[in-house]
Amino acid sequence: MKFIQLVFLSFITTFGFGQSLTNEIDDIYNFSPGKLTDKEQALKMPSLDKFWEKIKSDTSKYLPELRLELAGNGHNPYFYYDGSGLLLSLANNKADKAIAIESISKCDIRDISQQIFVMTLNHLANEGLDVTKAAIKILDADKYSFFIAQHALIFTREYCLAYMLLPQQNESYIDSLIGNFTRVKPESQKAIITTLWLAYSCKGDIFLKSIAGDKTLAKEVRGLANKIMENVKLSKDEQAYIKTLNIDQLENLRTDALKRFSDEALDELGMTTRIMRQNNNCR
Numbered sequence: 001m002k003f004i005q006l007v008f009l010s011f012i013t014t015f016g017f018g019q020s021l022t023n024e025i026d027d028i029y030n031f032s033p034g035k036l037t038d039k040e041q042a043l044k045m046p047s048l049d050k051f052w053e054k055i056k057s058d059t060s061k062y063l064p065e066l067r068l069e070l071a072g073n074g075h076n077p078y079f080y081y082d083g084s085g086l087l088l089s090l091a092n093n094k095a096d097k098a099i100a101i102e103s104i105s106k107c108d109i110r111d112i113s114q115q116i117f118v119m120t121l122n123h124l125a126n127e128g129l130d131v132t133k134a135a136i137k138i139l140d141a142d143k144y145s146f147f148i149a150q151h152a153l154i155f156t157r158e159y160c161l162a163y164m165l166l167p168q169q170n171e172s173y174i175d176s177l178i179g180n181f182t183r184v185k186p187e188s189q190k191a192i193i194t195t196l197w198l199a200y201s202c203k204g205d206i207f208l209k210s211i212a213g214d215k216t217l218a219k220e221v222r223g224l225a226n227k228i229m230e231n232v233k234l235s236k237d238e239q240a241y242i243k244t245l246n247i248d249q250l251e252n253l254r255t256d257a258l259k260r261f262s263d264e265a266l267d268e269l270g271m272t273t274r275i276m277r278q279n280n281n282c283r
Contacts, residue, residue: 021065022075024051029079034110052086059090067096070103081107085120097129105134114138115146118160119261125167126259132173135164139180139188151262157187158194159266166198167258174199178207186218193221197228198273202282205229231270232278238271250275 028047036044055062069075070083084100084107091097101124109117117138121131138144144157155163165173177192184192193211196204211217212225234242245253250272257268 021062021069025069025075025079025083029076029082032076032078032108032111034108048082052089055086056090063087063090067099070099073106077106077108078111080104081112094129097124097127100124101129101131101134104131105137107137109137109141113146114144114160115148115155118146118155118164121164122167122258125164126255128169130168130170130172131164132168132176135161135173136176136180139184139191148261153261153263155261156191158191161191162195162198162269163258163261165195167255171199171201174201174204178203181207181211186221189217189221190224193224193228197231198269200273200277200280202280205282232274234271234274238274242271242275 028051031044033041033044055066066083066087070080070087080103084103087096087100087103101121104117104121121135125131125135138157138160141157144160146155146160147153148155165177174196177196181189181192193208196208208225208229212222212229214222242250253268254272254276257265257272259265
């Protein structure tokens with residue numbers, strides 16, 4: 001009986017704290033950055049900073065509550081992104097990272113810097129986590145790209161998608177890309193085609209070959225599917241270079257490329273894909 005009373009007391013205490021934090025979150029995260037000017041956003045920052053400071057001031061008390069709020073539903077979408085960033089800043093275990101990724105999948109990507117969104121998920125994917133649910137949100141965006149000034153490079157939707165998905169150890173994202181293909185616009189279909197080509201999987205290749213002749217699709221989409229599947233030739237310089245690498249070094253080169261956002265990294269990704277495609281025997 002005493003044990004039951006203790007459990008009940010613990011539940012009431014947690015519930016009470018959770019309700020308090022729930023209300024506070026709704027009061028603070030009552031806006032969408034994408035709908036505000038830079039000046040209006042700046043006025044909101046002090047309250048966000050104060051909330052972060054509160055959670056950090058007593059993590060034994062507030063961190064469990066933060067996890068519950070992120071795992072639930074009903075808050076303003078921006079909380080799920082900003083709150084996940086707070087969680088990631090405080091915890092370094094796989095369970096909390098999984099909560100953060102699930103939370104990010106509930107955000108409105110129009111509120112988030114495209115570069116920060118992609119780089120955040122790329123980092124988590126490189127740690128072996130599944131970011132598919134959050135990453136494929138960009139397929140529904142009207143436009144998606146960002147400019148990297150130091151390389152004078154526009155990182156297009158195709159590479160945004162690829163850089164979030166390809167580092168994952170689990171290739172279940174291939175099924176998600178194939179499953180979402182027909183419902184998205186041609187711009188996103190082309191991003192899916194490019195990502196599947198870079199993934200060089202047998203299932204992806206079968207799908208790419210099937211859409212290459214599908215006349216119900218836009219001509220530009222079919223054209224890309226045909227063209228990209230023929231992209232297998234290596235330049236003489238590339239052929240000479242790969243002779244200096246063993247398979248482990250080649251895989252490391254590809255892994256490293258998927259951590260760097262530069263034109264050189266994109267070239268390395270394309271080259272390693274063409275090489276690995278030559279050794280990828282689908283039956």
